[in-house]
Amino acid sequence: MTGTVVEALTGHAMELRAAPLPPALADAAELAFVDWLGVTFGGSTGVPARALLDGLGPLSGPSRVVGGGAAPPPLAALVNGTAAHTLELDDIYAPGLFHPGAPIIAAALAVADQVRAPGETLLRALVTGYEIGCRVAADLGPAHYKNWHTTGTAGSVGAAAAAAEVLGAGEDVFAHALALAATMASGLQQTFRSDAMGKPLHAGNAAQAGVVAAALARGGVTGAPDVLEGDAGLGAATGAPSGWERCRAPLGTPSGSDLAIGAITIKPYPCCGHAFAVIDAVLELRAEGLAAGDVERLEVGTYATALAVAGIKRPRTVAERRFSIPHLASVALAAGAVTGETVESDGDAAGLRALADAVRLEIDPAFEERFPGRRGARVTAVTRSGARMTAEVPDRSGSPQCPLPPERVRRKFLDTAAAVVGTHGPHLLARIGGLRSGGTVADLDIGPAGT
CATH class of the missing domain: 1.10.4100.10 (2-methylcitrate dehydratase PrpD)
Structure with missing residues (x-):
């Protein structure tokens, strides 16, 4: 050979x-x-x-x-x-x-x-x-x-x-x-x-x-x-x-x-890894005082594959919820934890559907350029009062850069x-x-x- x-x-x-x-x-x-x-x-x-x-x-x-x-x-x-x-x-x-x-x-x-x-x-x-x-x-x-x-x-x-x-x-x-x-x-x-x-x-x-x-x-x-x-x-x-x-x-x-x-x-987190950096960013915003009821919209920027694989907007089943950045972001903000129980929760419950519908997904060239070796995301929350809060995660939790x-x-x-x-x-x-x-x-x- x-x-x-x-x-x-x-x-x-x-x-x-x-x-x-x-x-x-x-x-x-x-x-x-x-x-x-x-x-x-x-x-x-x-x-x-x-x-x-x-x-x-x-x-x-x-x-x-x-x-x-x-x-x-x-x-x-x-x-x-x-x-x-x-x-x-x-x-x-x-x-x-x-x-x-x-x-x-x-x-x-x-x-x-x-x-x-x-x-x-x-x-x-x-x-x-x-x-x-x-x-x-x-x-x-x-x-x-x-x-x-x-x-x-x-x-x-x-x-x-x-x-x-x-x-x-x-x-x-x-x-x-x-x-x-x-x-x-x-x-x-x-x-x-x-x-x-x-x-x-x-x-x-x-x-x-x-x-x-x-x-x-x-x-x-x-x-x-x-x-x-x-x-x-x-x-x-x-x-x-x-x-x-x-x-x-x-x-x-x-x-x-x-x-x-x-x-x-x-x-x-028990879900698609392409969503981790978004989850990290949302949890960071929550720790800084952002509440689910304050959100007018969540603007998510990340790499293209994350949106292709985990961009399901209206998940209907447990399997789809694990591959839905909108659902996972809403769970992170509303519950403060992404666990098997919270991920599998019905999107119609606890106001999650309305929050997920407020998520806007877009490809961010900066994160796209670093993919696939590094996986990051930026989340900007626009509140009902018009204020903006942003969290940027260059490397997702659990990665070699953030073990x-x-x-x-x-x-x-x-x-x-x-x-x-x-x-x-x-x-x-x-x-x-x-x-x-x-x-x-x-x-x-x-x-x-x-x-």
Whole structure:
């Protein structure tokens, strides 16, 4: 596979494997796992994950389903990846318009369960999977994201990298796993531009594809070496005018401080990440004394993709409310908090509809120029008395530029997992903390409370 993008990515993976895991990367991988497991517990009781389990019939196998049960590794990855993306609370890699954790960690955990991997092996696999998947996502870029859901496409390749790393795959097998995953990649934007439940399935499908691709490669199945950059490869087929510069670029510093897993956005709000900067700005205005009843209109300026993906003006369902900047801005101002309960509240209730109708959306060239690497917004409130109040947020909460403290991520885990694990959450956090110091994946109790 000389000279191909797949070969370059495989070289990065082998380089990462050959070096000790720096503490900073172990910290980042552990925090990513904590965040993923919490949102997966939360999503495990939702319709997509439960429907998959019910529809696939009674299953058993060596890989655990978060929240209870077990299944063969590909199916466990499918269910866990789907659950992880259900609440719209899973992490983001902004330069790639990509949710890496949902598919990558689901694939890594399924295979790690199968082989009873040491905890450090799981953490290493996350570092590798994130790096490969995020590089592919960044090179696919906004042109790809216009019609394709990068979490389903680049996510398949990242999931294969994580699964292959858990298995300790050699160079050739690793490269074929990436190539095979690329040809199984899918996920269409139209799925979440309507009232449908299929969006989380993109992450689950990517996790399953990664596990299957790694297994196929390990068994001797080969993939097309130029499947990413070829004339009919993933880039060309999905509208990405990519030179694959990010995939080919060297890893960087020995400490790994510039690797992708250390540059993710961890979500503070259960909704589309394109709305976060607007929410931050509205909450800032509220803290400065703006009241919902004072508002004549809210003028929102942000980047174009935010309006295309999350600009639903009159959301009718819970899914649409999570992708409606007008609704989310009104919730932030009226309730002072954007939580699962407030986001899902009926737009006709508590005067939210009138407030949402007062939101005016426009593309701001300054924020458009910084997209996709950085996500910001400006909100100006015009009051009924004619006064103007403005808040500008250059970088959204949870981003690498404005990160959530680790303790807040752990609190998020306890909150989102509570319905399933009850008071067992702190114990599970302690077990996760022991993964790098001799713990194993089998030590993690990821079933419901009392199991």
